[in-house]
Amino acid sequence: MKVLFVEDEPVLADEMLGYFSSQGFLCESAPTFSAASEKIESYNYDVVVIDIGLPDGSGMNLIPCVSRQNEETGIMIVSAKNSLNDKLEGLNLGADDYLAKPFYVEELNARLHALYRRKMLKGNRQIVFDDFTVDPQSKLLFFRGKEISLTKKEYQLLLYFLVNKERVVSKPSIAEHIWGDYFDQADNFDTVYVHLMNLRKKLTQASGKDYIKTVYGLGYRFTC
Known part of the structure; x- marks a missing residue:
């Protein structure tokens, strides 16, 4: 948050x-x-x-x-x-x-x-998409009841995508939301890309589905 x-x-x-x-x-x-x-x-x-x-x-x-x-x-x-x-x-x-x-x-x-x-979560204590469940209280992600290990930034990135599901979000908006003022010191958005690719890989390995779509020239869209 x-x-x-x-x-x-x-x-x-x-x-x-x-x-x-x-x-x-x-x-x-x-x-x-x-x-x-x-x-x-x-x-x-x-x-x-x-x-x-x-x-x-x-x-x-x-x-x-x-x-x-x-x-x-x-x-x-x-x-x-x-x-x-x-x-x-x-x-x-x-x-x-x-x-x-x-x-x-x-x-x-x-x-x-x-x-x-x-x-932000529309009153839900848990967020469910397909066979995934996100528990905001414990900050954990599960796939069919089995925990999927995420880093702190990967979890924050996933939650940001879910809140903005089906919307195109840019790299600057992702960086600003997850790193706040501190990200202004960074030279580029490589850090965003690395966390995003790691999250994408973990979701795809668990489900066989790619949820994070690249919208060229604009950013990314989370679809499910």
Whole structure:
């Protein structure tokens, strides 16, 4: 899951980044309204966690920006003000959930997983295609009940393809979603190609079917 944390409190931001990174999330952060706006306009996220009280603007005004960029992105509001009016305003603007500060990161974790299942996985706890089953909770792939060993990046790539099934996705969009800001430092997309080919080989060896189709000049399409 790729998450943007919009939070201006350094201690809380570090705590969330550290905890969720250890849980296998791809995490990015923005401490201000302007920094968050730039990221939201440039990248796609599975979930955006927004603090209302930012030093240079209201986090409420970021909600429509997220929805315009990708209507499937989940939006979680966090705020030190446990106000009914704030909850109603945020939900009416398009937020999916609201959590008052202070909170336990474990509770935020549970809510983010529930939000991800609801928005990106359409409420499914498992994803099934042909004889494959993906378990997002354990991050495992099975073929007819037998586990298929995937690396972390291969699993993330498979999940990205499944969420975007039948859509053409480009190498830059794959790289940005799986590696985030860090991939900007790379010179080329060889890394994407290597992970993609390894995933393609494992799926084909298990099933005898090639699910990942190359769309020349544009990218790749996952079909099943």
